[in-house]
Amino acid sequence: MNRHLLGPGDYAAFQKYLQGVCGIVLGNGKEYLVTSRLSGLMRTNGIASVGELLKQVVAGRNQKLQVSVIDAMTTNETFWFRDMPHFQLLTDLIFPEIESKPGRAMRIWSAACSSGQESYNISMTVQKYLSTNPGRLSGGVEILGTDISNRILEEAKKGVYCGLSASRGLAAEQRDRYFIPRDDCLEVRPEIRRRVSFRNQNRVYAETCG
């Protein structure tokens, strides 16, 4: 661990700052996490300690630095169909309920969407529902994915997944139905993408890192 990056009191001040700015709760004893995630950024910006970094971001003079700190501190764990019961609930309860209000557009918010798997999975669930219930959800479905991290949102917008992020949680049948193979990667099909948009939004909620 790079101890000199964290002066006395720096960790507590950083915990307070991060929770205040985006709701991320850093537990006690996670100094290693802060130093490992921020050391590259500090080196690039010629900043010697977390205290100094904090001074610059709190003063609000360097918005780019603030965005980079948040990007570095978010934990973007996600995979395909991560919370299966939620998608099942859409098919079993929510879509049939909306059908009883014909012509009304359905708008779904995928808050803290990370690299987009959850948002695209909602669209895939819609697609499957429509294949067995043609003509339903006649008002259309719009899915908005939001996250605080610009870095991860860029990945979500691309809709191209490689390596582990292409395979984790995905069955072969889902891969063939919803993706176009691109070299060693998978691209989300246009009919799935067209319902989904992404934008940056700070939801300020509690997340435990690490």
Ligand SMILES: C[S@@+](CC[C@H](N)C(=O)[O-])C[C@H]1O[C@@H](n2cnc3c(N)ncnc32)[C@H](O)[C@@H]1O
């Ligand atoms: C563990 S991922 C969850 C991804 C997805 N919802 C899933 O369940 O697979 C948590 C995401 O929350 C985002 N996040 C953390 N604090 C946030 C905030 N205040 N506003 C918006 N997004 C935030 C992180 O950038 C990260 O991508």
